[in-house]
Amino acid sequence: MIDQPLPTLDDWVAVFTNAAIPILPASVAELAEMRLMEETRGNVDAHMLSQNLGGDPLMTLKVLMQVSQDCHRRHVNSPETLTSAILMQGIGPFFRANESVISVMEWLKDHPDALSGLLKVIKRARRAAHLAISFASHRQDEDADMIQEAALLHDFAEMLLWCHAPALALTMAQRQKADHTLRSADVQQEVLGVELADLAHALMEAWQLPELLIKNTDDRHADHPRVKTVLLAVRIARHTQYGWDDPHAQAALPDDIADVAQLLTLSEESARRKIMEIDT
Template sequence: MIDEPLSSLRAWTQAFSDAEIPVLPGSVAEMAQLHAIEEANGSVDAHTLADSFGNDPLMTLKVLVHVSRMCMRQSIEPPEALVGAIVMQGVGPFFKAFASTPDVLSWLRPYPEALSGLLKVITRARRASNFALRFAVHRQDEDVMVMQEAALLHDFAEMLLWCHAPKLATEMARRQKADFHIRSADIQNEVLGIELVDLGQSLMQHWHLPELLRQTTDDHNAHHPKVRTVMLAVRLARHTQYGWQDPHALAALPDDIADIAQLLTLSNDAARRLVEGLDNVQPSVKPIQ
């Protein structure tokens, strides 16, 4: 575990680039069940696997990193979505590659506060993914699935921080809770010496993840409609993570709604009704397991 801030963005990237990525306990259990089914009758395919693990951002990240490294060795472009990554490696090699994957419950057992913090980020990521999907469909974007995946993975660096630097992540959460008016980026610089968005981009580049996925998670390209779709979904999920009537949400929502309305070419009232309706019906978001 990392207990003290590292010296630079490069040092953080090196520390996380080869670090283990634990996944949700439900993913580990699902893996064992599907592996047994595959060995018994060979009926498991890539779509079944993607449907089973697509709501676990850590498992999604783990698979994409593994396949991107494989593609880099073969000098080919990595697939942009989870199902394509599974197809590329094959069902049998998939089970072999991830047979001994650790789960976050065991990984963070000595750090219950960190486990709670991680699960909150994952819940937020799932909501962001749902918002991004609906925004992209409304815009009739051709890269709907990639944008949904980009929103799910947008905050993966924070998830890894909870897993590998739980004390530092807990300190950041404590400062944010003490004063919601402080920018998250300022707290990250104070505690870590870097911003997590920069760490995320650095890691994605180091891992050679798909270019479109890197672009749509890069907040520095906020002028691009695809990036704005993901950014606004992530922003909305973050601001409303404690409910629509939370003081922090009430303060932030007018700007969020105005920006979403502009992106979707809706009135502010119509945009507000749309996002609140999406949060009440979330077929793509499963309970944390």
């Protein structure tokens, strides 16, 4: 475990590039069940695996990383979704690559506060993914699945931080909960010496993840409609993580709703109703 900030962004990237990625307990159980199903019936396919594992951002990241690095070695383009990654990998190789997985419960058994923090980030990521695909579907975007996945993975660096530097992650969470006016980037810079957005971008580059995924999770491309869809979904999920009636949410939501209204070409009242309907 990392208990002190590392000197540079390159140092953080070096540590996380080959770090273990634990997954949700439900994913561990699903893997075991589907491995048995494949061994006995031979009827497991990429869609089934993706459907059962796709709600786990850590598992999704793990598979995309495995396949993208293999694609880079073979000089072929990386697949852009979990389904296409498993399809390219093949069912047998997929199970072999994920034979020795560990759950976050086991990984963080000595850090209950970190486990709680990680699960909150994953819950937030799932809400963001749900909002993102709903916005993308409204816009009839042909890459709605890719946008959903980008929203699910947007905060993966924070998830890895909870796994590998739980004390630092907890310090950041406590500071922001005590003062909602603090900018996340400022707290990250103060506690870690880097911003998580920069770390995430550098890791995706190091893992050779697909360019479209990298772009769709990059805040620097915020003017592009697909990136804006992802970022708005992430913003709303983050602003309302302590409830819709939280003072921070009440302060931030008017701007969020106005931006959603513009993106979806709706009135602000229609945008507000749509967001509430999606989230409930």
